[in-house]
Amino acid sequence: MTSTVLFDFSGTLFRVESAESWLRSVLGTAGSVLPEGEVARTAWALEAAGALPGGASPVRVPDELAGLWEARDESADLHRAAYTGLSRQVPLPDPALHEALYDRHMEPAAWAPYPDALQVLSTLRERGVRVGVVSNIGWDLRPVFRAHGLDAYVDTYVLSYEHGVQKPDPRLFATACAALGADPRATLMVGDSRPADGGATALGCSVFFVDHLPAAERPDGLLPVLDLVG
Incomplete structure (x- = not known):
C-alpha cells in the first residue's frame, strides 16, 4: 500500500x-x-x-x-x-x-497551480498520506507554494540545488523518503519527466507520469493519483 x-x-x-x-x-x-x-x-x-x-x-x-x-x-x-x-x-x-x-x-x-492540485493535495492530507516535493531547481520554491495556499499540504521539500544532486540520481529521492520516514517501496513518485522522475524506481518507488502542458489544458491530470494511494 x-x-x-x-x-x-x-x-x-x-x-x-x-x-x-x-x-x-x-x-x-x-x-x-x-x-x-x-x-x-x-x-x-x-x-x-x-x-x-x-x-x-x-x-x-x-x-x-x-x-x-x-x-x-x-x-x-x-x-x-x-x-x-x-x-x-x-x-x-x-x-x-x-x-x-x-x-x-x-x-x-509567474506560476499557477494545476486546477486539480489543491484537491489532490488536500485529499491526501485528509487520508493521512505524507507528501514531499522533489524538484530539480536552482532556487527556493517554497514561497510559490505559500503564496498559492499549497504549502500546508507539503511535509518536506527536497530541492536539487540545496543538495548538489539532481534527479534521476536516487540520492535525491532517498533524502525525501528519509525526511518523511517512508519506505520507498510504499512511495509513489509523481512527475512529468520520465528520464528525471523515473530515477525513483531505482529505490523501489512506483511512478506516475503526467503531461507537461499549460494548466488550462490539463485540468485533471493529477486526479488518478488518488486512485493509486490507499
Whole structure:
C-alpha cells in the first residue's frame, strides 16, 4: 500500500506562465519598450532558446553552455548562469533585462497551480498520506507554494540545488523518503519527466507520469493519483 507521495514541481503541480506573459511582465516593470509586433517574436525566440525555466527545453544548447546546462540544477549559481546564458542568445533592448527575466520566473505570480492540485493535495492530507516535493531547481520554491495556499499540504521539500544532486540520481529521492520516514517501496513518485522522475524506481518507488502542458489544458491530470494511494 502506498503511504507516501512525492511530487515534482514544474509541469506537475505548477506550470510557469507563457513566454510572452513572462517577457511582457519584465518589459512593463523595467519601462522598456518593444514594438508590439516584436514582443511575440522575441518571446518565441526566448522560448526556442529554452530561456524560461519551467518552459520549453532549448531547441539547441550552444556548445559554450553545454556544461552549465548539464549541471544547472546542482546550485543556484549554475542555474542562473545557464538560463541567463540561454536568454542572452536573444537580443533585448537592454542587456539588464536578461537578469530581470531570470528574477521574474522566481516570483510566485509567474506560476499557477494545476486546477486539480489543491484537491489532490488536500485529499491526501485528509487520508493521512505524507507528501514531499522533489524538484530539480536552482532556487527556493517554497514561497510559490505559500503564496498559492499549497504549502500546508507539503511535509518536506527536497530541492536539487540545496543538495548538489539532481534527479534521476536516487540520492535525491532517498533524502525525501528519509525526511518523511517512508519506505520507498510504499512511495509513489509523481512527475512529468520520465528520464528525471523515473530515477525513483531505482529505490523501489512506483511512478506516475503526467503531461507537461499549460494548466488550462490539463485540468485533471493529477486526479488518478488518488486512485493509486490507499
